[in-house]
Amino acid sequence: MYVVTSITISIGLPLTLLAIYGVCSLVQNNHVARINIINLLISDLIQLCCMIAWVARRGDEKIMNVVNAFYFFGLMASVGFMVCLALERYLLISCPLWYRFRRSIKISAVVCIMVWVLTLACVLILHFWANFTCQKIVLGIFFLLPLPLLIFFLGGTIKALSASRVPSDEKRRIVGILVLVLLIYMLLFMPRIICYLAEGYIFDYTLLNLSFVFLQLSPLADVFLYVFIRKGTIDKLLASVCCCRMDSNDSSTMDSNDITSRTV
Secondary structure, X not given: OHHHHHHHHHHHHHHHHHHHHHHHHHHOOOOOOHHHHHHHHHHHHHHHHHHHHHHHOOOOHHHHHHHHHHHHHHHHHHHHHHHHXXXXXXXXXXXXXXXXXXXXXXXXXXXXXXXXXXXXXXXXXXXXXXXXXXXXXXXXXXXXXXXXXXXXXXXXXXXXXXOOOOOHHHHHHHHHHHHHHHHHXXXXXXXXXXXXXXXXOOXXXXXXXXXHHHHHOHHHHHHHHHHXXXXXXXXXXXXXXXXXXXXXXXXXXXXXXXXXXXHO
């Protein structure tokens, strides 16, 4: 775990700082949707700073308890901003007119402030007024609640794609972001959620440590969300995948028509 944490810090910290700088330049160009990405990356930065304190291993028990509280504050905030990002992408496809006339930097800023405040309140309550077992159960329920929302946003977005007037490259990028968010959640958060909710039934410390290692990799995975919001190489990759599907469908259609014509 020490080695994995050190690697995550050495790779994730510079990449996260570069991603924050890149997204801030997009927000200056009136890209309102990028505010959620910035706050998500800031929450990842809080987690990485707490990992640095873990690796340093300096300070008494009270200081480390505060560091742990800050880590889960950043982790819970990142979950909230992942849901906000998925919701914003879903509204862009399913309700384009409402999204076009209602979105603003002010509304996005208010939503982000609410996420930070609610997360901080939840962490303070758990830290000062809940025992260790209760903390695990509450964290497991908290991390499990966004899962059906992420699945709903992805399914609703795919369903509304045919009727949307959003450009095709933007559609591919939106679906890519939603799929990536759901994959990050399923692969990195679900093992720890299972361990939290199965408290008292899982006694394999290797499994517990492995689930926490997956959780520590989430800042690295969130950097890929920045790649998906940038126009360029990822658009070519997604377009090639979609073209391959279209070509395969076209070839199968031509083959079936050829067989039909020969039969006739």
